[in-house]
Amino acid sequence: MDAIRQARVAFYLTGSRPVAELEPVEGLHFGPALLARYRDLGSLRHDFPAVLLAGAEAAVGVRPLSGLIDDALKEVAHGEAGERISQHALRFETLLRRAVAGGARGSLRALWTETARQAGADEDEQLRDSLDRIIDAFDVDGELADCDAELPPQLFSHVWQQIQHEKARRLASSVARLVHRVSNILRADFARSTEGRSADSLKASIGGVDAEAIDFDAMSRVLRRTANRTTITEERRRRLEQLASALQSYDFEPQAFRFTSCSRALAAWRERFPMLIDVARAIAMAELEIAGDYREDRHDAFFADYGADGLSPEDISMFADYLVCVNAATMDAQEQAALMEILSSGLPIKILVQTDDILEDALQGSARRGFGRSAPHFANMAVGLTDVYVLQATASHLLSCTGRIADGIAYPGTALFSVFSGATGFSADLPPYMVAAAAVESRAFPVFSYDPSAGADLASRFSVASNPQPEGDWPLHEFSYEDEERRKVSASIAFTFVDFAALDERYARHLARVPHAQWDDAMIPVGEALEAQTEDPPDRVPCLLMVDRQDQLQKVLVDEKLLREARRCREAWHSLQELGGIHNSYAEQVLAEERQARRPGPPQEGEAPPEAVPEAAVPATGEGAAVEAEPEPEPSPDEAYIETPRCTTCNECTEINDKMFAYNDNRQAYIADLDAGTYAQMVEAAESCQVSIIHPGKPRDPDEPGLEELVERAEPFL
């Protein structure tokens, strides 16, 4: 083994770089080759900046600026000026994006005006015209937000607030309806009372205009004497008055239910809970009272204990949800315990756990603080609790998850949102959006959701579909570059955990640059190395394709520790894939067994060939097939009987003899007692029956007069 290869293997195994053969990458500002084209994020149209739409419906409460501009262009970029407006708009969008990335904040309209002024719109009439037309086409406004550490709490609070406002509106309207209906009962009762029928009350109810034309004293005397005087009991009146007052005691202040600490949220919930019980009880009682179904003997005892064992999820979901925004790095043991308590409680508390650094824990010798890399595992654990809504996502993907964020907040139980912001502080000048997006791409922080309300099984509840190429270990991408002879070279490369780690300055010591002159076939792409079995000593060493600031391709060796970490990451991804139904080991096992079982083999001795199913055994299910009749035993013509199911309840037979003929539970006739009448009545009934379903049979009494004639008359009905 030559010196160069020895040095590479040594670096791979130990992580130490022999200076002569391998170069350090610290300070060289290398980036993964696949991210090279995204270096200037400001010029690329993407989800950010986003507009947190004010007063909009929760389902579409957040829109990318680029989407809003596209919609506006569809509306105004027509005719001669169309091309000019489009170009101005797209150029201005870039300016606005750079301004927001540079820290500018405010509402879309305010920032639009300010940036337009800076862009010289005051002097350029055409530019001003284009921008005015675009902004006039916006029918919305809202705060602009960029993808940074501030985004998760800002976005979640926004969506949460919209949902709470809608909830508050619904509850307020429902309570107002109940109060109105309860008050109506009281008012109707008053109108029936002696006081309500007094001359003064009657006069007040008519109004002033024609008051002199009516003698209210006389009217009062008549009404008191004649009209219905039933009034409700004193106890019920008191109950109704209390209900009206309890219903109006709930104070809905969504802003009061936002917290930055799990323990404080829990304490606030406990303090407020007795009041919620009172209101929920009042609502349930009022519904019963309004329907006229309240029974004191039955319901008093029930409502006395109402809420003693907690409220039902339906009751709880009427009230405000609590929102807790915490940062994983600042959570101490007490906070973690409170978080666990909330997660297992089922309370309508929605927790956003934000992680800014997911690589910290993986570093050797780092003092562990907070969750670090364990944050993803924490979200996995919450899935295990089965009734917690879980969403894991990075800040870069939050906009595409807005629907699921709203679902989680509207879910009638606890929800955990685990979000990686990408603002690690260790990625040089790379924007947090790129770091966050790379975390999803590299499976370091996959996006997944678990919605317990979506169905009974994992297949309906769990989804990893939002990840790039979810069926693969790593997403594969085409990468093209020019070699030294200016020939185009294309390769398919996997974006792995190593690419993500290479963005972090702290991981530079796990990488070593190979001078161009030393490139050879013994350096294999990381994706390939991760698939291969580990050899000792390895023939080939993994290397990463990177690009420097001059867009020159570089090959960088990766040490074994980083590769091991990538394998751990892949294992974690595999378990998520299985939950999401991808490469499920049970399913694959069953499939393999089934294939084995179906493989044609020589028939075993004594084994009979499978019998053909006789045609007659196959049920006829063809369309249009008539309903087949079931054979039924024919009744004897000697016995009297009625085809009861065909009786039309016409009363003919019961009028003849209501002891002999009677109606069953469905009011259809049957022979109740044959001995209760004569054969003559039986024959008469058969003749009168509108639908001819009475069959008189043979006479039972041979001595009955006129039998011969009766038998003849009965003949057609036997």
Next chain:
Amino acid sequence: MAAAASHCLLRLYEERHELEDYQSGVPRWCTGCGDNAILAAVQRLCRDEQLRPEKTVFVSGIGCSSRFPHYMKTYGFHGIHGRALPVAEGIRMARKDLHVFVNTGDGDCCSIGAAHWVHAIRYNMNMTVFLHDNQIYGLTKMQVSPTSPKGLRSNTTPRGAFLEAMQPLTVTLGVQNVSFVAQAVDWIPELLYDIVSAAYKHRGFSFIRIVQRCPEWLPNLFEPWLHDPERVRLLHHEDGLEVSPTLARVYRNQEHHDPSDIDRAREIASCIDPIPVGILYRNPEVPCYEDLRETDHLRTNEFIKSGLEAEFDKFTVWPSA
């Protein structure tokens, strides 16, 4: 919502209603009248669905069939001629919690009440409408009705009716927003019950025309159909009626008809002989008028007063200052 909890409570303590709980008085209809069969089927439905009598209302106009509410121990409104439907619509609009049924005859619905009938179909408010069609004015002793067959001799047409009979099913199926149309005959009680039940379960304006015998004035009109099962065609479908094997033994003339097929429904509706029996058309997607007009506004005294004042102000002549 809390409503769910209180509904559970209701169910917990609800009393069971038997068929007798819906019976009120002895019907004054003639012995043998088809109205009795309809009454029995409807009372059975009320019992099977456990409709609470105080939450159920039957509305009628004028005629033999319109005496129906008197024989139901529920709320009832015996209205004026031809106006059963507007009354029922008012009830439905004000009290969405009630089960609303309408009983109307061929004269009440298809003659004097025809305009209300057409618009009630279009409004598609959630109610079940029984058209008791005996093809004659019975209560006033045998005058021709819009559905009387051509040539029928009656007190008003001694030389026979001059016009072709109106087909209530084709009219109903021709109106926009139609959502449920079925036909039953009073002499097959099992199917009558099944159709009444399906109509009740449909949310919208469920219209059932019930071909009904009048033994007093037209005792022989339906004799040929009554005694020849081949002259009744049963419509069956997985999404419509499932015919029992016992019934299938007697009525072998059957058609597999999909109730969502309005074109075929219209063809079937214009068939007089054999009489089609079953669900001709059903479309649960048609919106109900009461839902379209749903509003969050509570009708408080203040709200009503301010609305009235605003209307009055339009016509008030203010004395000059």
